[in-house]
Amino acid sequence: MHSLPLFVRLAGRPVMLLGEGEPADAKRRLLERAGAVIVGEEASAALAIVAIEDEAEAQAAIARLQARGVLINAVDRPDRCDFTLPAIIDRSPVLIAIGTGGASAGLAAALRQRLEALLPATLGPLADRLYALRAAIRLAFPALDTRRRALGAAFAQGGALDPLAAPPEAVETWLATPTAPIDRLVPLRLRSADPDDLTLGEARALALADRIYAPAHVPAAILDRARADAVRILCDTPPVTREAGLTIWVEWA
Known part of the structure; x- marks a missing residue:
């Protein structure tokens, strides 16, 4: 991962913008949408956008x-x-950012256009409803781990809160019959070291796993598909006791 993606709140905060013409205008429109206060080089700010076309002037x-x-x-x-x-x-309030580290803005734009068609207009209202009912969700699932697993199951494809299909009012329906997630041990048998060879179900299981048992020689690229906060246990045999939540045992010869 060449960069760590961050969402920075810019509303009311100064950001320097240097340059003129369409590149500078495009950045100005983006900053204005984020509520930033656009200032010049003489001001004090933590961030700056340099959209100067002349190479020597820009480098200086x-x-x-x-x-x-x-x-x-x-x-x-x-x-x-x-x-x-x-x-x-x-x-809004859902924001999806697509970056290429500066390799190709055109590629990022093409991906955005493809993904735009997949994401329904109800996605933002669904997020707003989840936020409004967060106290009720905590009441239904008091333990943090249980709440996270319940939401993970609900957000899965075809789940009660499938982000690509569920209307905002589905949150109340889901809360009316809360179901605690089942503790599971799922074996994952790798076919190659390439994470792109994982099936959709395998990739989803890794993304939802609470803990992962795996031999030391399992490729890091596979384990990187798991949540950053999932516990990783390096071992040569699967666990013998059932643990809370979703446990993955990765097998690879």
């Missing part, structure tokens, strides 16, 4: 700002960027 501005400790996005100069601006799918 970048050097000055970096000397001040300002994080920079340099338009069309990915090797000089401290951060990049992704293609964005806006289903």
Whole structure:
């Protein structure tokens, strides 16, 4: 992973914007949508976007700002960027960012267009309803691990809260008959070291797993498909006792 994606709240905060023309105008529109206060180089800000077309002038501005400790996005100069601006799918409050680390803005835009067609307009209202009912969800599932597993099962494809199909009112229906998730041990038999060879079901199981048992020689690329907070236990044999939640035993010769 070449960068750590972050969502930064810019409402009311200053961001420097240097440059003129369409590249600068495009960045200005994006910053205005985020509520940023756009300022010049003479102001104080933690972030700056350099959209200057002249190469020598742009490099000089970048050097000055970096000397001040300002994080920079340099338009069309990915090797000089401290951060990049992704293609964005806006289903507020749900935001999906697609980045290529500056390798190809066109590729990011193409992916955004494809994903836009998959994500329903109900996705934002569904998130709003979940937020409004968060107290009721905590009451139905008091334990954090149980709540996370219950939501994970509900959000799965075909689940009660499938994000691509469920209307906002489905949250109340789901809460009316809360069901605690079943403790499971699922074997996952790898066919190759390539994570793209995982089936959809296998990838989903890794993404939902509470803990993963695996031999030390299992490729890191496979384990990276799991949640960052899933417990990883390196061992050569599967667990002998049933544990709470979803446990994955990865097998690979």
